[in-house]
Amino acid sequence: xxxxxxxxxxxxxxxxxxxxxxxxxxxxxxxxxxxxxxxxxxxxxxxxxxxxxxxxxxxxxxxxxxxxxxxxxxxxxxxxxxxxxxxxxxxxxxxxxxxxxxxxxxxxxxxxxxxxxxxxxxxxxxxxxxxxxxxxxxxxxxxxxxxxxxxxxxxxxxxxxxxxxxxxxxxxxxxxxxxxxxxxxxxxxxxxxxxxxxxxxxxxxxxxxxxxxxxxxxxxxxxxxxxxxxxxxxxxxxxxxxxxxxxxxxxxxxxxxxxxxxxxxxxxxxxxxxxxxxxxxxxxxxxxxxxxxxxxxxxxxxxxxxxxxxxxxxxxxxxxxxxxxxxxxxxxxxxxxxxxxxxxxxxxxxxxxxxxxxxxxxxxxxxxxxxxxxxxxxxxxxxxxxxxxxxxxxxxxxxxxxxxxxxxxxxxxxxxxxxxxxxxxxxxxxxxxxxxxxxxxxxxxxxxxxxxxxxxxxxxxxxxxxxxxxxxxxxxxxxxxxxxxxxxxxxxxxxxxxxxxxxxxxxxxxxxxxxxxxxx
Amino acid sequence: xxxxxxxxxxxxxxxxxxxxxxxxxxxxxxxxxxxxxxxxxxxxxxxxxxxxxxxxxxxxxxxxxxxxxxxxxxxxxxxxxxxxxxxxxxxxxxxxxxxxxxxxxxxxxxxxxxxxxxxxxxxxxxxxxxxxxxxxxxxxxxxxxxxxxxxxxxxxxxxxxxxxxxxxxxxxxxxxxxxxxxxxxxxxxxxxxxxxxxxxxxxxxxxxxxxxxxxxxxxxxxxxxxxxxxxxxxxxxxxxxxxxxxxxxxxxxxxxxxxxxxxxxxxxxxxxxxxxxxxxxxxxxxxxxxxxxxxxxxxxxxxxxxxxxxxxxxxxxxxxxxxxxxxxxxxxxxxxxxxxxxxxxxxxxxxxxxxxxxxxxxxxxxxxx
Numbered sequence: 001x002x003x004x005x006x007x008x009x010x011x012x013x014x015x016x017x018x019x020x021x022x023x024x025x026x027x028x029x030x031x032x033x034x035x036x037x038x039x040x041x042x043x044x045x046x047x048x049x050x051x052x053x054x055x056x057x058x059x060x061x062x063x064x065x066x067x068x069x070x071x072x073x074x075x076x077x078x079x080x081x082x083x084x085x086x087x088x089x090x091x092x093x094x095x096x097x098x099x100x101x102x103x104x105x106x107x108x109x110x111x112x113x114x115x116x117x118x119x120x121x122x123x124x125x126x127x128x129x130x131x132x133x134x135x136x137x138x139x140x141x142x143x144x145x146x147x148x149x150x151x152x153x154x155x156x157x158x159x160x161x162x163x164x165x166x167x168x169x170x171x172x173x174x175x176x177x178x179x180x181x182x183x184x185x186x187x188x189x190x191x192x193x194x195x196x197x198x199x200x201x202x203x204x205x206x207x208x209x210x211x212x213x214x215x216x217x218x219x220x221x222x223x224x225x226x227x228x229x230x231x232x233x234x235x236x237x238x239x240x241x242x243x244x245x246x247x248x249x250x251x252x253x254x255x256x257x258x259x260x261x262x263x264x265x266x267x268x269x270x271x272x273x274x275x276x277x278x279x280x281x282x283x284x285x286x287x288x289x290x291x292x293x294x295x296x297x298x299x300x301x302x303x304x305x306x307x308x309x310x311x312x313x314x315x316x317x318x319x320x321x322x323x324x325x326x327x328x329x330x331x332x333x334x335x336x337x338x339x340x341x342x343x344x345x346x347x348x349x350x351x352x353x354x355x356x357x358x359x360x361x362x363x364x365x366x367x368x369x370x371x372x373x374x375x376x377x378x379x380x381x382x383x384x385x386x387x388x389x390x391x392x393x394x395x396x397x398x399x400x401x402x403x404x405x406x407x408x409x410x411x412x413x414x415x416x417x418x419x420x421x422x423x424x425x426x427x428x429x430x431x432x433x434x435x436x437x438x439x440x441x442x443x444x445x446x447x448x449x450x451x452x453x454x455x456x457x458x459x460x461x462x463x464x465x466x467x468x469x470x471x472x473x474x475x476x477x478x479x480x481x482x483x484x485x486x487x488x489x490x491x492x493x494x495x496x497x498x499x500x501x502x503x504x505x506x507x508x509x510x511x512x513x514x515x516x517x518x519x520x
Numbered sequence: 521x522x523x524x525x526x527x528x529x530x531x532x533x534x535x536x537x538x539x540x541x542x543x544x545x546x547x548x549x550x551x552x553x554x555x556x557x558x559x560x561x562x563x564x565x566x567x568x569x570x571x572x573x574x575x576x577x578x579x580x581x582x583x584x585x586x587x588x589x590x591x592x593x594x595x596x597x598x599x600x601x602x603x604x605x606x607x608x609x610x611x612x613x614x615x616x617x618x619x620x621x622x623x624x625x626x627x628x629x630x631x632x633x634x635x636x637x638x639x640x641x642x643x644x645x646x647x648x649x650x651x652x653x654x655x656x657x658x659x660x661x662x663x664x665x666x667x668x669x670x671x672x673x674x675x676x677x678x679x680x681x682x683x684x685x686x687x688x689x690x691x692x693x694x695x696x697x698x699x700x701x702x703x704x705x706x707x708x709x710x711x712x713x714x715x716x717x718x719x720x721x722x723x724x725x726x727x728x729x730x731x732x733x734x735x736x737x738x739x740x741x742x743x744x745x746x747x748x749x750x751x752x753x754x755x756x757x758x759x760x761x762x763x764x765x766x767x768x769x770x771x772x773x774x775x776x777x778x779x780x781x782x783x784x785x786x787x788x789x790x791x792x793x794x795x796x797x798x799x800x801x802x803x804x805x806x807x808x809x810x811x812x813x814x815x816x817x818x819x820x821x822x823x824x825x826x827x828x829x830x831x832x833x834x835x836x837x838x839x840x841x842x843x844x845x846x847x848x849x850x851x852x853x854x855x856x857x858x859x860x861x862x863x864x865x866x867x868x869x870x871x872x873x874x875x876x877x878x879x880x881x882x883x884x885x886x887x888x889x
Binding site for chain 2: 377
């Protein structure tokens with residue numbers, strides 16, 4: 001390490017940008033952070049990786065002044081700090097880019113950036129000064145943004161760039177990014193990484209919070225691994241491997257592939273014939289789904305691949321009875337579902353079809369309900385049957401507790417609010433509910449979106465086990481890896497239509513990727 | 521996210537602090553106008569609970585608030601803001617009155633009461649269902665439509681009571697009196713059968729019906745499938761569709777229940793006291809029900825307690841008006857306003873403070889590790 005002569009307080013070494021000792025935080029009975037020690041070298045890109053619920057977000061919230069640690073010390077550039085509020089954090093030079101952006105959609109970039117830092121009573125003067133300063137910042141870090149554009153017209157990648165600029169404008173020289181790539185396309189992710197490298201060149205320290213190993217390996221200098229609220233390892237990136245990190249994260253060896261084995265498909269259980277769906281608004285004549293045909297057999301997994309927004313979601317909703325087809329038909333047993341004879345989610349359920357929806361927050365669960373209540377969503381009649389429909393709390397709790405055991409939902413507390421579970425455990429609740437209905441057809445949308453590695457492995461195994469029991473599964477996913485891991489056949493969708501169905505043995509990332517892009 | 525407070529603080533201590541704060545500010549104002557706030561408080565409490573017949577009046581007013589508060593709460597669980605309790609109560613009273621006026625020459629009084637009671641529910645429900653239907657099927661916002669339906673109901677009542685329903689031979693906008701016995705028994709009468717003598721008050725069997733309604737609403741919302749789906753609709757219509765229900769249907773059913781509960785308020789005023797339909801018998805109870813539901817956190821127990829408080833303020837406030845020259849009816853309205861302000865709009869003002877005190881208390885009792 002090179003030692004410059006401009007050291008503070010005459011010390012010989014560059015102080016750590018952030019140095020934590022013995023940081024503790026408990027929420028009720030849950031210890032979210034236990035005895036955290038962490039040193040982040042100035043000018044590093046430092047990754048913190050861990051599964052959902054490992055305590056990363058709590059730690060970040062402590063660093064940014066949202067929570068106060070129960071115990072422990074925080075040093076920023078060698079100076080001990082008490083971070084009571086985000087203002088304290090900003091004053092200490094810490095900036096944060098949240099997972100969900102904190103921007104006013106109808107404001108321009110400039111208005112968003114100076115919001116809270118207007119400076120003067122007269123806005124015009126404030127704008128003037130900000131414009132000059134932002135021009136310097138943009139030039140220095142290579143962050144080109146049109147300051148007069150309105151935020152809502154920006155794609156997410158650019159919005160994120162505004163967030164970064166906002167943090168820098170507030171004088172941040174430590175930048176925390178919380179799961180920054182969750183909303184980005186692969187190209188936008190590459191651009192973000194270029195920006196982060198440029199920032200590093202200029203001496204900005206970056207703390208990257210993620211659960212994606214690929215990102216850690218791509219960009220960080222050091223990586224710290226969290227598990228169960230504790231810091232379990234600190235590694236130099238060049239000294240470690242993704243496999244090792246995954247194992248430390250989960251606490252045991254993880255298999256992300258090799259769980260697939262050949263299926264034994266039986267009779268056809270669902271047949272889609274020239275299925276089409278037009279946009280509901282009459283002025284908009286766009287076609288959402290067009291001329292989809294396939295036959296689904298019992299005991300197979302049909303993967304539906306495609307870049308997000310190419311009609312897969314709508315196809316899933318058609319099959320689930322949430323939308324009625326505009327043309328074509330779906331045949332399930334003797335029932336033909338057509339535009340004239342549309343179905344409904346309750347009829348679909350009665351045809352022994354279960355549905356794991358893509359959006360578990362708005363659709364799959366009711367976040368303010370207890371786990372026990374969410375566990376019967378759509379199956380209330382089984383628990384609370386009869387005319388009166390008595391809801392037996394005890395039965396509800398027992399039903400939930402037993403499914404939580406089977407699906408390893410943590411914490412196994414039926415009375416806990418659904419919103420308080422981690423993403424992976426929420427997904428397990430939805431899967432437990434739908435799989436326990438023992439359907440003959442299972443529709444799955446984004447089986448593992450926002451789910452950590454350990455839970456992904458579990459969910460994949462469950463899906464294969466369902467298939468082996470003779471269930472026909474349609475798996476819609478934007479994660480190509482997931483499609484390739486689980487599917488027996490793969491249908492690729494582009495712009496609402498099918499680009500063809502590929503057998504597993506003929507499929508690889510490249511060929512499917514081309515089809516996803518619309519190249520036959 | 522703040523640390524979670526235990527339930528007893530959230531639903532017990534915090535509302536209490538809010539009410540005390542409201543009384544504190546009201547006390548200052550009373551002191552400013554030159555009266556002794558403690559004397560005023562003493563009159564208020566005595567007037568609401570201790571004077572002869574006072575408790576009966578307090579409970580009588582509380583009965584109105586329970587019905588209208590429950591009506592608002594049920595709708596609120598489906599995220600519907602039913603401002604129309606006032607109109608629904610009027611129309612409920614109209615239905616009750618029509619049945620009573622039509623049947624009292626033909627049937628024995630008790631039977632008339634038994635038919636009039638569901639009529640109040642059905643008419644109130646009908647007045648709630650129309651805005652519900654407009655919201656569910658046409659997307660007209662329920663707040664706007666229920667307000668409009670209050671006006672329509674008020675005009676309808678004027679038209680009928682000053683017109684075809686007006687009792688002949690007099691000048692007030694009211695119907696003829698029902699036949700003797702078409703009424704709900706008063707508590708003082710019932711107690712006198714048991715040899716217990718209490719002061720006369722308008723408190724009648726409607727209070728018992730109100731308590732039953734509290735239990736029924738609690739069971740409905742938290743112990744039945746319908747309540748489950750109503751609450752789900754309030755949280756996410758998308759999830760309700762996914763689960764296989766029609767949100768439109770649930771909205772209409774919820775508004776029917778809500779309107780029916782508001783309609784029940786007419787029992788207390790019309791069958792309990794007036795024994796005829798008069799203009800403006802609702803006198804704003806439907807609107808106060810919104811504050812009651814807000815303060816009671818949309819839970820029947822909370823609503824019961826909030827109703828008792830508002831009942832006490834109504835009754836004790838009348839007494840204040842009577843005993844102090846400077847404290848008028850409007851002054852009492854202001855105290856009510858302060859309570860609504862502190863326990864409604866500013867409900868969480870003291871939350872951070874209480875949270876801080878509570879967590880320091882917890883960590884102190886745990887001691888250093």
